[in-house]
Amino acid sequence: MFIGGSMKLKVKKVQRIDGVRESFYFPAIFSGLRLTVKHFWRNLFGSKDVVTINYPEEKRHVSERWRGRHRLTRRDDGFLSCVACYMCETICPSKCIHIESGEHPDLSVEKYPVVFNIDELRCVFCGLCVEACPKDAIRMDTGIISMAYTSRETFDFTRDLLRDNYDPKAHANPKYGDYDLPSPSSQEEALPNSQGVPAT
Amino acid sequence: MEIILEIIMIPAVLATIKILVIILMFAMPLGTVLTLMERKWSAMIQDRVGPNRANIGKFTGHGALHLAADGLKSIFKEDTMPKGADGFLYLIAPFFGLIAGVATFAIIPLAGPIGDFTFQVTDIEPGLLFIFAITSLSVYGAVLAGSSSNSKFALLGGTRAAAQMISYEVFMGLALMGIFMVYGTTRVSGIVDGQNEYWFGNLIPMWGVFTQPLGFLLFFTALVAETKRAPFDAPEGESEIVAGYFLEYSGMRWSAFMLAEYVALVGVASLITTLFFGGYHIPWLHLWESAPQWLVTIMQVIKFSIFTLFFCWFQIQLRWTVPKFRFDQTMSLGWKKLLPLSLVNVIVTAFVILAFA
Numbered sequence: 001m002f003i004g005g006s007m008k009l010k011v012k013k014v015q016r017i018d019g020v021r022e023s024f025y026f027p028a029i030f031s032g033l034r035l036t037v038k039h040f041w042r043n044l045f046g047s048k049d050v051v052t053i054n055y056p057e058e059k060r061h062v063s064e065r066w067r068g069r070h071r072l073t074r075r076d077d078g079f080l081s082c083v084a085c086y087m088c089e090t091i092c093p094s095k096c097i098h099i100e101s102g103e104h105p106d107l108s109v110e111k112y113p114v115v116f117n118i119d120e121l122r123c124v125f126c127g128l129c130v131e132a133c134p135k136d137a138i139r140m141d142t143g144i145i146s147m148a149y150t151s152r153e154t155f156d157f158t159r160d161l162l163r164d165n166y167d168p169k170a171h172a173n174p175k176y177g178d179y180d181l182p183s184p185s186s187q188e189e190a191l192p193n194s195q196g197v198p199a200t
Numbered sequence: 201m202e203i204i205l206e207i208i209m210i211p212a213v214l215a216t217i218k219i220l221v222i223i224l225m226f227a228m229p230l231g232t233v234l235t236l237m238e239r240k241w242s243a244m245i246q247d248r249v250g251p252n253r254a255n256i257g258k259f260t261g262h263g264a265l266h267l268a269a270d271g272l273k274s275i276f277k278e279d280t281m282p283k284g285a286d287g288f289l290y291l292i293a294p295f296f297g298l299i300a301g302v303a304t305f306a307i308i309p310l311a312g313p314i315g316d317f318t319f320q321v322t323d324i325e326p327g328l329l330f331i332f333a334i335t336s337l338s339v340y341g342a343v344l345a346g347s348s349s350n351s352k353f354a355l356l357g358g359t360r361a362a363a364q365m366i367s368y369e370v371f372m373g374l375a376l377m378g379i380f381m382v383y384g385t386t387r388v389s390g391i392v393d394g395q396n397e398y399w400f401g402n403l404i405p406m407w408g409v410f411t412q413p414l415g416f417l418l419f420f421t422a423l424v425a426e427t428k429r430a431p432f433d434a435p436e437g438e439s440e441i442v443a444g445y446f447l448e449y450s451g452m453r454w455s456a457f458m459l460a461e462y463v464a465l466v467g468v469a470s471l472i473t474t475l476f477f478g479g480y481h482i483p484w485l486h487l488w489e490s491a492p493q494w495l496v497t498i499m500q501v502i503k504f505s506i507f508t509l510f511f512c513w514f515q516i517q518l519r520w521t522v523p524k525f526r527f528d529q530t531m532s533l534g535w536k537k538l539l540p541l542s543l544v545n546v547i548v549t550a551f552v553i554l555a556f557a
Contacts, residue, residue, distance in 0.1 A: 024537060026417070032521040036245045040517065043244035052249040 062143045067127045069144040070118055072162045073137055080159075081137035084111040088129035088138055096122035097129060116159035120147055218321045219306070227305050231462035234512055236267050238462075241513070242520045270455075277451035285448070286348035293345035294446070294453040297460035300338030304331060304467035307388045311480045311500040314493060319480075319501075320389070327386040331471065332373055335426055339365040341460065342428070342435060346445035357444025360527055361435035365426055367534045372422035374542035378415040378549040379408055379475055392479035396486075405483040408476035414545045416476045418538055423468040424515060425534070427461060431522040434530055469511035473504060480504045 021027055042048045053060050062068070073081045084101035102114035129138050149155060207213055236251070240263060243250030254265040281290055307327055309320035324330060339362055346358015380386055383394035397406040409416045425432040436444040446457045473479065480500035485491065525533065 025533070029518070029522055033517065036517060036521045039247060040241065040245045043247065049247040050244075050249055051247055054249065054252075 062145055064141060066143065066145060067125045067130075067140040068142045069120065069147060070123075070129070070138055070140050070157070070162055071142050072116065072159065073139055079109065080112060081135045082113050082116065083109075083135055083137070084113045084116075085134065087132040087134060091128045091132040093126060093128065094122045094124045096120070113159055116162065118157045118162065119155060120157055121152065121155040215321055218319075222305050222308075222310065222321060223302055226310070227302060227463055227466055228459075230466045230508075230512070231301075231459055232267065234462045234465060234516070235270070235458060236263065237512075238516050238519075239263075239266075241516050245517070245520045274452050274455040279451045279453060280448070282350050282448045284350040286350070289344045289348035290448075291453075293341055293348060294449065294456035294460070296341030296344065297338045298341075298456050298463065300334050300341070301460050301463035301467050303334045303337075304464075304471065307331065308470050308474050309389060309392060309480060310504055311497045313389075314497065318389070319497075323387065323389045325387055327388045327391070328376060328380075328475075329386055332369065335372075336365075336369060338426070338460075338464070341457075342445045345449070345457075349445075349448040351448050353441040353443075354445050354447045356441050357435045357437065357447065360437070361428060361445055364428070364432065364435060364527075364530055364534075367531060368422045368425040368432075371418060371534065371539045371542040372426065374539070374546060375415050375418035375422060376475070377542075377546045378412045381546075381549050381553055382408075382411045388474060388479075392474060392481060395478040396481045402484060402487065405478060405481075407478045407483075412476070412545070412549070414541065415549075416472075418542045418545065419475070420472060421538060423471065424518065425530070427464040427468055427515075429461065429465070429515065430519040431525050432530055433524055434527040437524075437527075439524075465512055465515055466508065468515065469508045470504070472511050473507040477507050 039049055043050055075081050084099055086099055086101075089095075089097040089099050096119040098115065098117040098119075099113050100115035101111045104110070104112045125140070127140055130140055147155065208217065240250040242248075251263040251266045252260055254260065254263070254269040256265060259265070281287065306321045307324065307330060309318065309323075311319040313319070342361035342365070343358045346354045346356075346361065349355070379391060383391045385391060385394070391408075395405065395407050398404065399406060399410075404410060428435050436446075438444075441447070446454060449457060480503060482496075482499055482503050485496065485499070
């Protein structure tokens, strides 16, 4: 293509090393061989320089701030902290949280989630639900960074499956429902049972 | 029993047995294991772990099962042929390289002769000229594969392979000329026995690498270029022309190309050992006069194998050290530098022999 005569082309001069030493390649090859042979022998006896982490067997440290799989926190008495306020469901950009609230027999607990489902396949792990929660009831600090299961259903985590560090692969039958809460007839009868959700 | 022994001692039968033993028990297994070793060793060079996943239950054998996995995979893979390919040539091309690589072992002695029995398939008079003829044949594999694939990249790779191998053959012969002059023969057993002499009493063995140091460097370079391995792997050129001449192949035929490469690698290593590192001769062994024959033979096979293994390792190390030459660099290195150097080597050797002999 013709470029106007007044325009000056910018040419970058590359510094090249010439001469006999370079043109026969042997000195450069030998200095390269020195390096690779050093690494080879060091790794042949004891793998001193190997930086690979054999992933499924070895896991690297996961930062506490890493947004992994969710978990539902519990109060001191073992009951869920969640009060079913729908904050997380509202803010969730991928609409992966589904909550149904229910009235708890213990009157000191106003509401609790009868259903708390998270579809981990839809989740984008943005962490907005954790920020929105007024009760610190949902966290993403399980350290579970890879969820690889063989069926879609396994990714539907229900309320009790969102226990701390629950791993579906470790169970023969990974899908089980939420436990029913006891339905006491009076407040006095309910109080000792306020640990409604079994902590197993 | 005697009849069996008589049948075995028929020259043709004996040669067949030797071929089978040397190729099936030395060349092919070593070449096959090297396909895995290259991956393991390159991993060590690059601070990685290398293949270690293939397993039967808990047993992985540090990656040894990858060999079986690779073999099974290639057998069961579909053998594809592109549309418009030249069928017959396309189908036979992979085996040219393999045959050429295997034929190298016809003249390589694994140990010294016991009486009339030699540990060598045949000790023909032309000797190394036979090797030159055979390595020239291996270029057919690349060229036929490239031209019959009906693919532009494969054709480019085939052309590059042809140009490169023919150019490097020129000074491969010239580099060995010095060896012929020093030992005065092209017969392999003569060259090997010539390296059993010593300089300054019993001080330095007259190995080819000491009598012909420049010839060794040139011949080694030429052989590495002949096997089309890095730094001379422009015919494959995975960064430019995908896989070069064997781009269209799959399954067992692709494996034949791979196996040919590694058998050629073993061939190069054993040729270098035979011609430049005393072959099977163990230096200074003649000082131990009462050595039993069987022990000497075993030690000779071991010495030969160790040197061969070392040069296999060295070629792999070289491949993972040196970046690829551009194709024009390959050609200018061959024609403008190594060819004049090998001519100088021949002339200097001739003058030295004239002066001292």
